[in-house]
Amino acid sequence: MLYLDVYWKKYRNKFLLALLFLAFEAFADLLQPAFMAKIVDQGIARSNMAAIWRFGLLMLCVTAIGAVCASLRNILSGLVSQRFAQDLRQDLYLKIQKLPQTGIDHFGNATLIIRMTNDVTRVQTFANGLMRIMVKAPLVGIGSLIMAVHLNPRLSLVLLCVAPLIALSIMMNMKISYPYFREVQQALDQVNRSMQRYLAGIRVIRVFNRSEYEQKGFQKNNQRLADLTAVATKIGSAFGPLVNFTVNAGVIAILWFGAVGVNQGTMRTGSIIAFTNYMMQLLFALMVVNNAFNLFVRAKASAERIGEVMNRGSDHTFKRAMLTAHVRNDSNGLVFHKVTFSYKNTEQPVLSNVDFRIEAGETLGVTGPIASGKSTIVQLILRFYDPDQGIIYFRGHPLPYYSLEELRKRIAIVPQEPLLFSGSVKENIRWGNEKADEQAIIEAACVADADDFIRHLPNGYNSLVGQGGVNLSGGQKQRISIARALVRNPDLLILDDATSAVDAQTDREIRSRLKEYSECMTCIIISQKINSIKDANRIIVMSNGMIEASGTHQELLTSSPFYRDVCEAQMMKGTEQID
Numbered sequence: 033m034l035y036l037d038v039y040w041k042k043y044r045n046k047f048l049l050a051l052l053f054l055a056f057e058a059f060a061d062l063l064q065p066a067f068m069a070k071i072v073d074q075g076i077a078r079s080n081m082a083a084i085w086r087f088g089l090l091m092l093c094v095t096a097i098g099a100v101c102a103s104l105r106n107i108l109s110g111l112v113s114q115r116f117a118q119d120l121r122q123d124l125y126l127k128i129q130k131l132p133q134t135g136i137d138h139f140g141n142a143t144l145i146i147r148m149t150n151d152v153t154r155v156q157t158f159a160n161g162l163m164r165i166m167v168k169a170p171l172v173g174i175g176s177l178i179m180a181v182h183l184n185p186r187l188s189l190v191l192l193c194v195a196p197l198i199a200l201s202i203m204m205n206m207k208i209s210y211p212y213f214r215e216v217q218q219a220l221d222q223v224n225r226s227m228q229r230y231l232a233g234i235r236v237i238r239v240f241n242r243s244e245y246e247q248k249g250f251q252k253n254n255q256r257l258a259d260l261t262a263v264a265t266k267i268g269s270a271f272g273p274l275v276n277f278t279v280n281a282g283v284i285a286i287l288w289f290g291a292v293g294v295n296q297g298t299m300r301t302g303s304i305i306a307f308t309n310y311m312m313q314l315l316f317a318l319m320v321v322n323n324a325f326n327l328f329v330r331a332k333a334s335a336e337r338i339g340e341v342m343n344r345g346s347d348h349t350f351k352r353a354m355l356t357a358h359v360r361n362d363s364n365g366l367v368f369h370k371v372t373f374s375y376k377n378t379e380q381p382v383l384s385n386v387d388f389r390i391e392a393g394e395t396l397g398v399t400g401p402i403a404s405g406k407s408t409i410v411q412l413i414l415r416f417y418d419p420d421q422g423i424i425y426f427r428g429h430p431l432p433y434y435s436l437e438e439l440r441k442r443i444a445i446v447p448q449e450p451l452l453f454s455g456s457v458k459e460n461i462r463w464g465n466e467k468a469d470e471q472a473i474i475e476a477a478c479v480a481d482a483d484d485f486i487r488h489l490p491n492g493y494n495s496l497v498g499q500g501g502v503n504l505s506g507g508q509k510q511r512i513s514i515a516r517a518l519v520r521n522p523d524l525l526i527l528d529d530a531t532s533a534v535d536a537q538t539d540r541e542i543r544s545r546l547k548e549y550s551e552c553m554t555c556i557i558i559s560q561k562i563n564s565i566k567d568a569n570r571i572i573v574m575s576n577g578m579i580e581a582s583g584t585h586q587e588l589l590t591s592s593p594f595y596r597d598v599c600e601a602q603m604m605k606g607t608e609q610i611d
């Protein structure tokens with residue numbers, strides 16, 4: 033948990049100051065039974081009012097100092113723990129932003145959310161507790177022990193028997209309950225995952241009448257969370273009464289021995305009262321330590337889960353210096369050189385020995401059956417993943433030559449599922465390039481054949497789009513998404529099935545405008561629609577992760593049976609006339 037060092041260094045001084053106030057507070061608590069003994073033995077027993085006043089006032093002063101220290105410590109502990117949690121959440125957010133796709137796949141969305149919220153809160157609660165009570169308890173406990181031994185060494189033997197028993201039960205508590213708290217957090221992840229799944233697919237679930245089925249899945253996860261929490265809490269709460277019982281037995285033993293001592297004239301009543309008080313303070317301290325261990329095991333489990341994310345390395349390496357040796361001067365576009373790749377959980381390679389090139393300003397069409405690896409090509413270009421074998425060159429350099437930011441600045445993608453955010457249409461387009469001015473936005477919308485429909489919206493470019501673009505049709509969303517990609521002025525534009533929801537006429541319109549828009553922009557169009565790719569300089573036909581055929585539209589009509597069949601099928605459908 034080395035990542036916590038940063039926060040320790042940042043807040044160490046304030047933390048230690050809070051502990052100093054806490055120590056004064058503990059000291060004030062410890063003095064009180066001693067004053068009380070003096071009041072009883074020197075004041076009440078001897079009817080000495082002056083002694084009662086003197087020790088009474090001293091006791092009040094010490095209590096007041098303790099109260100001021102407690103207030104200051106409260107202010108500091110609140111401040112430090114909140115700032116610490118804020119920093120931790122912020123850093124975790126930044127770390128998640130920088131995690132490679134393999135890292136995101138590894139954790140999953142649900143657990144990342146829980147780690148950022150619930151786990152951070154647990155660590156914060158523990159840090160706050162440390163400054164409020166957890167450190168005070170051992171101080172008061174040890175102080176009580178010292179004062180008690182000082183007051184009556186013989187009676188202290190009782191403490192020596194009780195204390196190890198209590199320490200033993202606290203250690204057992206920690207050892208037994210720790211694994212359960214880790215499991216509780218994992219179960220919470222599961223509950224979150226079911227909820228996320230439901231919300232993501234809410235429309236489909238309702239249409240298919242599968243709400244009950246989904247509810248059962250949720251119920252199962254929820255039940256597991258409740259069961260595990262119950263077990264973990266039971267274990268924790270079984271130890272509390274055990275500690276309580278042991279200390280109370282100790283108190284009774286002290287009262288019994290004390291009574292015998294008073295009868296024999298070897299002890300004074302005030303000392304017995306003070307001794308019992310110290311014993312109670314020790315009891316309280318040990319109970320707090322026991323609770324603190326409960327909080328500690330939870331916080332430790334949470335801190336480890338946060339640490340797993342914080343310590344996850346970046347798979348991406350920025351190797352500009354190393355890779356200058358690999359420069360390819362023969363191409364200024366995009367080159368896939370014998371690329372083979374599999375996802376972590378796939379046995380067979382998803383791409384095998386894929387080899388193609390497109391020059392700057394050219395258009396590459398990619399087609400092929402479902403799951404043939406078309407979108408995976410895009411994932412590799414954007415470096416969400418790196419190839420297992422082979423090299424991808426962009427503008428003459430292997431991809432790792434560029435920093436991720438630099439690379440992605442030069443590329444724009446229109447994904448299969450357009451993602452719009454709540455805000456105006458204009459804001460959604462400008463999201464692609466915050467420096468884009470009004471004219472650039474309109475120009476991009478015109479190329480994407482979106483200008484016309486946007487102007488017909490109630491407030492034109494200022495019309496509001498709901499989260500996810502709920503108030504727009506699929507085709508409208510796709511066109512705004514294309515405009516957003518264009519305002520980036522990318523060197524490479526990737527359209528991944530980006531016009532699947534627009535009609536053939538609009539599709540043709542967009543393609544012809546794209547050609548005029550930028551002559552030097554390289555373009556990759558992935559599509560099952562032959563019309564969308566037929567004008568490309570080169571088309572590759574993917575099959576089972578391999579390039580089955582490549583060439584121009586005319587060449588493929590003779591060389592690729594798959595391409596020819598798809599072409600004929602789309603012509604026969606009538607709706608997709610190949611022009």
Ligand SMILES: Nc1ncnc2c1ncn2[C@@H]1O[C@H](COP(=O)(O)OP(=O)(O)OP(=O)(O)O)[C@@H](O)[C@H]1O
Pocket residue numbers: 137375376377378382400401402403404405406407408409
């Ligand atoms: N993140 C992932 N993890 C594991 N396997 C994946 C992942 N993404 C895709 N795959 C698998 O890789 C294979 C190729 O998927 P890909 O999305 O590249 O196909 P595609 O040709 O684009 O398909 P489609 O036309 O349906 O979009 C599929 O078998 C798919 O299950």
